Amino acid sequence: MSGRPILTAAGMRAAEAAVIDAGTPVGVLMERAGAAVAEAAWRQSGMAPTLILCGPGNNGGDGYVAARLLRERGVPVRVAALRPPRAEAAMAAAARWDGPVETLEAARPAPRLIDALFGTGLARPLEPEIEAALARLTVAAHATIAVDLPSGVSTDDGALLGAVPAFEMTVALGAMKPAHRLYPAAGLCGRVAVADIGIAAAGGALAELAPPALPRPGPDDHKYSRGMVAVLGGAMAGAAALAATAAIRSGAGYVLLLSPRPVAGIPHAIVQRDGDDVGDPRIGAVLVGPGLGRDGAARRRLDRAMASGRPLVIDGDALHLLGPAGLGRLPALPDMAILTPHAGEFAAMFGTGAGSKVDRARDAAAQAGAVIIFKGADSVVAAPDGRAVIAPPVSPWLSTAGTGDVLAGIAAAMRAQGLDAFAAAQAALWLHGDAARRAGPAMIADDLADHLKAAIAALS
Numbered sequence: 001m002s003g004r005p006i007l008t009a010a011g012m013r014a015a016e017a018a019v020i021d022a023g024t025p026v027g028v029l030m031e032r033a034g035a036a037v038a039e040a041a042w043r044q045s046g047m048a049p050t051l052i053l054c055g056p057g058n059n060g061g062d063g064y065v066a067a068r069l070l071r072e073r074g075v076p077v078r079v080a081a082l083r084p085p086r087a088e089a090a091m092a093a094a095a096r097w098d099g100p101v102e103t104l105e106a107a108r109p110a111p112r113l114i115d116a117l118f119g120t121g122l123a124r125p126l127e128p129e130i131e132a133a134l135a136r137l138t139v140a141a142h143a144t145i146a147v148d149l150p151s152g153v154s155t156d157d158g159a160l161l162g163a164v165p166a167f168e169m170t171v172a173l174g175a176m177k178p179a180h181r182l183y184p185a186a187g188l189c190g191r192v193a194v195a196d197i198g199i200a201a202a203g204g205a206l207a208e209l210a211p212p213a214l215p216r217p218g219p220d221d222h223k224y225s226r227g228m229v230a231v232l233g234g235a236m237a238g239a240a241a242l243a244a245t246a247a248i249r250s251g252a253g254y255v256l257l258l259s260p261r262p263v264a265g266i267p268h269a270i271v272q273r274d275g276d277d278v279g280d281p282r283i284g285a286v287l288v289g290p291g292l293g294r295d296g297a298a299r300r301r302l303d304r305a306m307a308s309g310r311p312l313v314i315d316g317d318a319l320h321l322l323g324p325a326g327l328g329r330l331p332a333l334p335d336m337a338i339l340t341p342h343a344g345e346f347a348a349m350f351g352t353g354a355g356s357k358v359d360r361a362r363d364a365a366a367q368a369g370a371v372i373i374f375k376g377a378d379s380v381v382a383a384p385d386g387r388a389v390i391a392p393p394v395s396p397w398l399s400t401a402g403t404g405d406v407l408a409g410i411a412a413a414m415r416a417q418g419l420d421a422f423a424a425a426q427a428a429l430w431l432h433g434d435a436a437r438r439a440g441p442a443m444i445a446d447d448l449a450d451h452l453k454a455a456i457a458a459l460s
């Protein structure tokens with residue numbers, strides 16, 4: 001949990017209240033926020049003529065401060081207000097802006113647009129005329145910035161409350177919010193810059209995924225002490241081979257691929273055997289699921305894995321075989337398991353549920369007594385105790401067959417090398433995303449393993 005903290009709307013209100021109660025006036029926080037927005041705009045596009053849209057609350061007050069500060073730098077600035085400010089600090093900020101104020105409906109476009117209409121906590125759709133004006137002015141601008149969040153976004157779950165335009169940059173005030181990383185809102189925020197305005201946001205149960213601290217081999221290590229991974233293959237040998245290759249490329253000292261048939265073309269360092277014997281006490285983690293199949297033989301192999309007493313990573317077909325009825329088996333395992341469902345597998349095991357993706361992942365982790373990697377464009381890792389992380393955006397080229405098998409193999413390697421289940425899941429997700437970035441466009445799952453070495457080296 002070393003990544004940047006993420007606060008819900010209620011968490012942000014509580015953090016602000018604590019700072020205010022400690023003696024920092026709202027106006028001081030507003031000056032800091034407006035200064036951060038002005039600085040971001042200056043760095044983004046310098047002297048570009050700017051239109052700032054200001055709402056009636058404190059988000060609008062931040063906009064008035066940014067307008068004043070940008071004009072002090074010589075930037076041509078105009079302000080368009082939805083309504084006059086009604087919050088005391090926002091009224092004071094507006095009073096210090098001595099330029100003209102246009103109406104939102106009549107505002108003319110500018111090369112740079114800053115949206116300070118509504119920030120954190122919006123719970124209802126924008127009025128149609130506001131939505132239309134925002135869309136018109138944003139589309140016409142060459143550079144766009146949202147203050148805290150794009151107007152029309154639901155803070156805690158990333159839902160869109162209506163039609164929301166895409167922004168080039170979002171300046172998150174004080175801390176990131178779930179909507180900065182949860183889709184569909186995350187796709188409209190652009191680059192997210194977090195502005196330090198003097199609000200303590202650390203120590204929460206939700207954070208952004210951060211680069212991991214990986215175990216490093218020492219002079220006394222050998223292939224078993226570096227982590228032995230057993231991969232139980234099945235009907236689709238290629239999937240298990242992808243997972244085994246990812247495990248050996250992720251630093252595991254020994255990878256055993258147990259498959260009903262030999263697999264050609266994989267690293268010779270991977271030991272291949274027939275059968276499903278995972279009783280070797282030197283095994284540090286067992287991966288079951290990639291290409292396993294769903295027949296009786298596959299179920300027997302899953303049962304062998306469950307009875308092994310080793311830390312488990314459960315993926316793909318094994319999730320289907322385990323099903324909702326098998327969740328009760330997981331808390332009884334001697335070591336916490338890692339489950340890696342995509343959206344369809346998650347719904348089959350845990351239902352569609354209510355709340356954000358983070359809420360559902362947390363509920364699933366608590367129900368299963370296991371760490372959940374809820375995969376997707378906005379992957380979430382959740383632990384049974386409520387800790388959770390959201391991954392930053394990754395390459396959309398990951399949406400191809402076999403990439404989930406690679407992720408599972410990395411997770412098994414991290415687990416075998418001694419990381420606890422939550423840390424192992426986070427490390428796997430980070431390495432998986434970084435390898436995809438390095439692999440570039442049109443990558444396939446086989447390419448990912450080739451880029452794991454560079455991803456790991458970059459963390460040295």
